Every structure is written in C-alpha cells, then in structure tokens.
Amino acid sequence: MSGSLIRQRLSAIEKDLRVAITELNADWAEWSIGEIIDAMVGAELCHHPLYNRLNRLDAAQCQLDLGLYGLCADCENEIEPERLAMDPTEQRCQHCSEQYAHEHRQELRLSH
Template sequence: MSRSHIRHELSKLESCLRKEIGELANKHQIKLESKQSSLCEIIEVLTQAKLCDEPLFCRLTKLDAAFCQLDIGLYGLCADCENEIEPERLAWDMLEQRCAECAENYEHQHRQELRLNH
C-alpha cells in the first residue's frame, strides 16, 4: 500500500471517529468542536473529561499515532521491536501498533498488571 493510499484510508477512519466523538461529547455534555479541533486537542479534552477508558479514546490515540508514524516513515513497524507488522494484521486494523509476537507479550503483561492491581 502506498503512503497516499494509507493516508487516505486513515483520513476516512478519522472522519468516522470524529462523528462518534461528537456523539460521545454530547452524551457527556462536553463542549468540543470535533470537526475543527486537531486530534491532539480532542485527546486532551477527552483526557480532562476522564474518558480515557472509552474504547473510542483508544482508537483515537492509535489513529493519532498512525498519522505520526506515517509522517516520519515508521508506519507499519512494531512500536516495541520495530520489526514489520504482519500485513494481515494491518489489513484487519490499520491502527495496529504491534506485531503478533509483541501484541501477545503486551496482552500477557497487561493481564498480569490487572491481576496485581485488583
């Protein structure tokens, strides 16, 4: 996939997420101009509103990371080991940040942290 095609697909996803963000902001009575605000501004507003546990917040931060990675030429590389993320993982989710092996390790560590915190 070319950089321009990836950017186009990420932009389409961004449009969809911005609509959902507008609905989330209305639901929680948060003043947010989701169409004019940058992704960083939206992330900051949602953080201040303590909505970091929302699945939409996670998708938004991954989208922001994907745009940044694309800009610096690192899109498609694992955030942990820097190897290429398997094409089928990126085809399934363009916002994927880890290769299969690192994703498995991350999930295992995250489950351990959850057990220790409860």
C-alpha cells in the same frame, strides 16, 4: 500498500471517529485529534473506547509522517501486512501484541 492508500484508510477511520466524537461532545467536532485526546484526559474519559482508537489513529498518522509506519512500537520489526490490512492503526506485530496482552492481564490481576 502505498502511502496514499494508507492515508485514505486512516482518513476514513478519522471520519468515522469524528462522528462518534460529535455524539460524545459536539464542541470537539472541529478540534485536532491531539486536542481531542487532551480534552478526553481532562474530562477523565481515558477509559472510553474512543480514547484508545484516537490514540492509535494519532500514532499511525505520526508514524506515516515520519516514515515509520508499519513498524512495531515495541520491537521495531515490521508489522505483518495482514494485521495492518485488518486495522491500519495497529501498533504492534503479532508477537509483541501477544506479549503485551499477557503482561497487561498480569497487571490487572495484581491490581485487584
């Protein structure tokens, strides 16, 4: 997938997220993604579903700018193209994603 097509897909995701952001807090509508993420932290909205999506979008945009888009955040191998086709903000390959989910479930069990 070309860089311009990836940028188009990420821009479409950003547009959709900005609609939801405006519904959450209209003052944030014109802010950068990074500023919105910081504001959500300050407002203790880190568990809001938008927070995770914004972080993933921000990471994908940064990776694209650095020429690292499509590499797993954990093992640095290429993320499977079908995973990126389903979600262009995907940050992990299948193996690392499964491992992360397993470890995260363990953390949740230990914290209860």
